[in-house]
């Protein structure tokens with residue numbers, strides 16, 4: 078009987094979280110969902126926050142359910158979350174308030190201020206990171222500008238996964254991949270860039286030790302073990318930026334040029350590099366060089382993914398129309414193709430709110446057919462996302478001067494088969510979709526590497542390929558898709 082190794086992966090997205098139990102038999106991984114929960118950020122006064130203690134409660138629920146289900150023998154726990162957001166702790170290790178949500182509007186104007194203070198090129202050359210309004214650098218600059226008193230008493234800064242690792246083990250460390258999303262990390266030294274922080278007049282002494290993915294942070298504290306009735310399980314710092322874990326599970330085992338798209342609330346599209354690509358061209362294209370597992374670089378662009386569809390669904394629910402994602406996809410299939418397009422990354426669509434109205438306004442403003450019903454709206458969004466993926470694929474080919482032979486799509490967003498099919502037709506490339514639970518799978522692979530059960534990233538990817546299905550989508554109707562792409566480019570540019 079092959080020895081079985083069990084690990085528990087917590088994956089937090091912007092709209093939901095899950096605890097997934099992985100069992101490895103030496104060749105294949107099996108997955109079992111132990112706990113799933115919604116992630117409900119809260120607007121309080123005029124600021125937007127994560128309900129971090131509620132999320133920690135869900136972690137404890139996940140561990141408890143796993144133990145009660147008879148899996149006291151889990152060998153490790155790993156936690157990954159969305160990027161950039163953080164909590165501050167005082168000198169007694171107490172959390173100084175609920176972390177802000179990256180969509181909070183406090184950062185507006187901070188990119189321009191940073192440009193005036195240091196110049197965007199200076200920041201890019203140091204960090205290799207794309208300019209998003211929500212980057213941690215701009216969140217700290219906003220706190221500085223508002224004279225936020227918390228900055229004066231803060232002793233340590235921890236990103237979301239670091240916070241949960243600390244609350245479980247009592248150990249404070251900053252994991253590399255999540256730290257790389259901050260635009261405060263030097264892309265060459267893989268450590269904090271204190272010179273940049275000083276120029277931005279951000280306190281430098283609150284940034285702690287950087288640890289690499291695969292580092293054992295510590296064990297569950299006695300209090301946690303007591304409370305949950307479980308043994309002292311090691312907690313591993315995985316690719317704790319969810320996208321780093323998702324990319325680690327892309328089931329590529331042969332040597333061919335491919336792009337990946339990690340799909341969910343966001344769509345992160347790019348390629349994997351052995352070293353950062355920080356040049357005038359990548360600065361112009363505003364690509365990012367986020368840190369990956371096993372020393373890799375995630376060279377990518379953020380694209381406003383299924384967030385626009387999620388928010389439209391929430392708006393229709395507020396209007397008493399409770400559609401499922403399947404309902405919306407079916408309605409979209411019966412709508413006319415290529416009637417109208419949006420730029421998914423237009424700032425109109427960044428904040429929560431009435432997306433269907435903003436989509437109509439965007440189409441009206443750009444002189445296009447104004448989509449009416451849910452079907453037309455969703456089709457407009459899905460084909461616009463697919464064309465944005467085409468634009469990013471073209472940019473990658475222009476930067477690398479090498480053709481991409483396939484697009485790997487992973488994550489929960491691949492359940493939307495319309496977006497997968499459209500992506501194949503818009504890019505003119507084979508789309509390989511899977512695994513769905515890519516992020517928690519990559520999280521588990523890194524835990525198993527930390528436990529010495531998997532020897533390398535390539536071996537891990539082979540095991541993922543052996544374990545989970547991949548669906549293939551081929552391009553269709555190239556002539557009409559290429560004609561529509563020309564129309565799209567008249568409305569949308571790659572920022």
Ligand SMILES: C[C@H](O)[C@H](O)[C@@H](O)C(=O)CO
Pocket residue numbers: 090091158159160161179211258319320343345379
């Ligand atoms: C802010 C986003 O969460 C971040 O840029 C993205 O990489 C992510 O973490 C998606 O889950």
